[in-house]
Amino acid sequence: MALLIYAVLINGYGFWIMGADKRRAKAHRWRISEKRIWLTAVMFGSLGVWIGMRTFRHKTKHKSFLYGVPLLFLTEAALVLMYLMYKT
Numbered sequence: 001m002a003l004l005i006y007a008v009l010i011n012g013y014g015f016w017i018m019g020a021d022k023r024r025a026k027a028h029r030w031r032i033s034e035k036r037i038w039l040t041a042v043m044f045g046s047l048g049v050w051i052g053m054r055t056f057r058h059k060t061k062h063k064s065f066l067y068g069v070p071l072l073f074l075t076e077a078a079l080v081l082m083y084l085m086y087k088t
Helices: 002-026 034-056 063-086
Strands: none
Touching: 002 034, 034 063
């Protein structure tokens, strides 16, 4: 149950930072670093970041995000499935 709560929170945060960074970019304000976005994605928040990219049309021209985030999501999904299949 704790892992489900973590997944919802980290992916919600990933979605939120994509929207916040897009708003800040349009307003020419201080931006959220790509390092923070990637860190969130790597901490199993890639689905939220990916949905945020699509929803806000943000970072979609950056090849590292365009291909890297979906690939990271597939990797994370495979890890979760393996964990669920082989846990004792």
